[in-house]
Amino acid sequence: MLKHERPNEFDAVLGNQGVVTQGSMILGGVEGLKQRLNSHSLQVKIAALEEAVNYGTAGLQVLLAYLDDRDLQIQNRVYELLESRSEPFVIEHLANNGIRRYTRHKNRFDLFEQMGKRGTTADVDIMMESLECDPHSSPYKLIDYTLGLVNRSTGKERIEYYLFNGTQVQRNYAALYFKRLGEMGILTEAVRMGCIDRVQAFSK
Structure with missing residues (x-):
């Protein structure tokens, strides 16, 4: 590896890419999703929400938290992502709050x-x-x-x-x-x- 290609201990790394050195930042996983959801870009936020379904219960919990987002486009996309899910806690949450979609x-x-x-x-x-x-x-x-x-x-x-x-x-x-x-x-x-x-x- 050339010297300029070698990462140092403070470089950001993607999740699941090997051992993370002290001081590095995880860009993948649920924490990475949450970072992108702080973006001012609607496209970036929606892409992060769409990816959340790949992270099991933790990802679905992130989606549920955005059912009340002030942006209607975010709300509607979250409902679309959740309404076909079979997890009991998702079904219960939508049953209690789904009317707000209308x-x-x-x-x-x-x-x-x-x-x-x-x-x-x-x-x-x-x-x-x-x-x-x-x-x-x-x-x-x-x-x-x-x-x-x-x-x-x-x-x-x-x-x-x-x-x-x-x-x-x-x-x-x-x-x-x-x-x-x-x-x-x-x-x-x-x-x-x-x-x-x-x-x-x-x-x-």
Whole structure:
């Protein structure tokens, strides 16, 4: 080896490249990922996140930590990387926080509009849960609009379920849905049971 090619004890080395001398820096592995995730470059950060799936549990934990990143492109890429994973701790975490993917998605209007037009039970659940999920995303006008698109019987039955069993805000939005349909009978029953008040049910 020529003299200028020989590393000295303070040169940075890649992980798994032999014995690391004292004072050297590991650029590979999870620590290397974390260093790159501090970059100001979005491309560098996304590349590091994509590589994290190769580092087992430690790498997946890194991904989970970026589900709440302020950059929506980062959030969406992390969800894409995690949603096909079978590890129980990943599945549980996504189940507890996955609704935020919809409320913060960059194309959330299109996503919710599609859900309203499909109008399945699962779609209604996502729309109703989003009302409670993230107050910073302000989805209320969007949900009011997309719930109004539901016309399948299964979706309508699910909205009725929320009218009688949901949280207060969910009951209010379910009441708006039935008010627009002119279904006063179901609203009268909801008032009688104390689920909504008369103003909510019958005001113009």
